[in-house]
Amino acid sequence: MENKNKIEESGYDRLIKCGIRPSVQRLAVMNYLMENRIHPTVDKIFNDLYPTMPTLSRTTVYNTLKLLVESGAAIMLTIDERNTRFDAETKPHTHFMCYKCGTVTDLNINPPVLKGNYIDDCEILNSELYLYGHCPECVNKNKN
């Protein structure tokens, strides 16, 4: 995996490659996801973009994320029961969520790559490996 916190490709290039017209709003969301590998929720994205884009609508963030996922420019994670989260890294990798602080991070462990195979006659198009537990920060916090 490359740099943990940033993807070395421009948001513009990613949108074009995925056949998405690069409006200001779409670029903002795409760039946000590529520069902030924190698996943000819709609310996090909206709140972080809003100060510099005061006309931005929450609906646009929803619409844009839906478009990004459908076009393969990002993936949606259901690791968090409460909110859907989004990631600009579309290559298979493993996600972890801390039960205590709720943070979602990437883990350096390869998930099984099953896309394209048939298993029990099911055609596999996508897969996600989700791990849950305690992150280093929360593990240390409880040592006292």
Add this chain to the structure above:
Amino acid sequence: MENKNKIEESGYDRLIKCGIRPSVQRLAVMNYLMENRIHPTVDKIFNDLYPTMPTLSRTTVYNTLKLLVESGAAIMLTIDERNTRFDAETKPHTHFMCYKCGTVTDLNINPPVLKGNYIDDCEILNSELYLYGHCPECVNKNKN
């Protein structure tokens, strides 16, 4: 994996083993999950139990499922973005959801067993492998 559609243990025994007092409602939900390995949503469980238990409350189903998961008598799946789903099979196994019909099934492929390990200093307590694609029924439906 044993019989695909039923778990060979009584709901009563499972509740006792997990330290849960076996009320009528809890038994009904536990038995339903053990006899119907369909990874049902809360609504599905409620609607299926309601005819034979007309005093049952949806809130009780929510409360009971929460208790079952916390006590280790069942697991919660977040494979489906829209609804949480539940499974009485608590041993690690792989889940599949069909993009077309939404059905969730078990797959005969072993997930990586990582519980108890530390990965990147994260203490792993649980893991889920979710696969997505087209189930045999929906694959065949489109062959025409």
Add this chain to the structure above:
DNA sequence: TTCAAATCTGTAATAATAACAAAATAATGG
């Protein structure tokens, strides 16, 4: 049998997401 604890129930509140229609913006053809 009585009292306290546990459980269940129904309603009301919350919060995430989707539907929709009007306004704004961008693209196209003359």
Add this chain to the structure above:
DNA sequence: CCATTATTTTGTTATTATTACAGATTTGAA
């Protein structure tokens, strides 16, 4: 460059899953 059309964005409203809560019921123990 203007007029028309298509696309995108926006804000409001609706929907739906889930949670909070308080009163009613049931259970268990003394």
